[in-house]
Amino acid sequence: MGSTRVALLGTGGTIASASGADGQLVARRSVAELLDGCDIPAGVSVEPAVDLERINSWDMDPRRMWLLAARIEEALTDPEVAGIVITHGTDTMEETAFAVDLATATDKPIVFASAMRSADSTSPDGPRNLSNAVAAAASPKLRGLGVLVNTSDELHAARWIRKVHTHHVNAFSSPAFGPVATFDPAGGLRLVHHRIARWAPTWPLDPDVQVAAMTPYTGFAPDLMRTVIEHTGARGLVLEGFGLGNLPGGLASVVGELTERGVLVVIASRVMAGGTFPVYGGDGGGAGLASAGALFAGELSAAKARLLLMRCLSGTSTKTARTRLLDALDVLAGGC
Structure with missing residues (x-):
């Protein structure tokens, strides 16, 4: 043999x-x-x-x-x-x-x-x-x-x-x-795990898709988000938020502006375990960010959410990419 x-x-x-x-x-x-x-x-x-x-x-x-x-x-x-x-x-x-x-x-x-x-x-x-x-x-x-x-x-x-x-x-x-x-x-x-749910996209990869990532901090200036998008021309933006997926006050309105302009915004968490859940109200709370059009990365880190968003935006419109991303997050959230 x-x-x-x-x-x-x-x-x-x-x-x-x-x-x-x-x-x-x-x-x-x-x-x-x-x-x-x-x-x-x-x-x-x-x-x-x-x-x-x-x-x-x-x-x-x-x-x-x-x-x-x-x-x-x-x-x-x-x-x-x-x-x-x-x-x-x-x-x-x-x-x-x-x-x-x-x-x-x-x-x-x-x-x-x-x-x-x-x-x-x-x-x-x-x-x-x-x-x-x-x-x-x-x-x-x-x-x-x-x-x-x-x-x-x-x-x-x-x-x-x-x-x-x-x-x-x-x-x-x-x-x-x-x-x-x-x-x-x-x-x-x-x-330990005998099965892991896999998400397998079938569309061609576009290596030139631009997606930015930022880590908002306390007192973060909203204009920084606008500047990054304008400077890079990114079609997507991943924000590494607090806790369940919350951001400093004043950023929800910018998230709404960006989504209106066709930028896909995804919220991840700087916490390593537990995932994101849009449950908090108030300015910057996850529920308000969801209402402004943001999606949530679940257990994925901001760095990995960025790569996933790049894959979803490859060769398609923002609307289709959003559907792809929701499907991917659903599969990946399934875990095992």
Whole structure:
């Protein structure tokens, strides 16, 4: 019996980083070098292994994310490839993973791997994370569960995972739902969620759609929202609100202005768990924002809501995009 093939695409990040003469970390190592330090599971081969980029993930942008999704789809058209691993930096990994989830339709496992410690650290976490990611990508148990992120012996859904610490090794969590699967001490996979509802858009992606995101703060000047839209020409705006999805007083009227002009406005929460609910009245309360035309992101972070809105606005009118977004939020809210 032949081995199970897994593809590997590298983008850089801390997992590929090492210190230079100045002591500063830079993504230097190829995926081939990273594989040399890994325990690849028996019966699994990694082929092809390709470096797409070698960058820090703060330099990722939506266009790069959509291009990565296209390369993943291309790699997985090979019937001999059972799944794929992507190495990535931790700063924006949750966003890239979610973007890929929105732009791919395969049921083969797509697994992101990263590290909080550099490759030349005295105790790097990258080798174990990459080994686990390869095992996960080869596993038929994970087919149909969407894009997953491997970290600290856990697999998390792209839509749920958040970076919750700047430097600890266990820096990731899915605050509302927990991991999709875990690795046991013997290396076996134990599923926690056996099904995850997936939203799979069928329309072409427009990489040039502009959507802005802002984090209103106490005392936030309403004109800042108008300025951002005028400066960027954005067709959508995501606002990271307080609590259940509330904003400082005075912003509801601007939300109404923008929606009247055809800008889709989505309210997310800066709180990591619980979701958004338009229940509060008064100026800036969620109920008033809903009356002004805003939609609510549910459990999605502002960053992920922005990517979802970009996907919904691709190649269509605001009215149709609004319908798409409502459908997507309904499916994504279904969770498992």
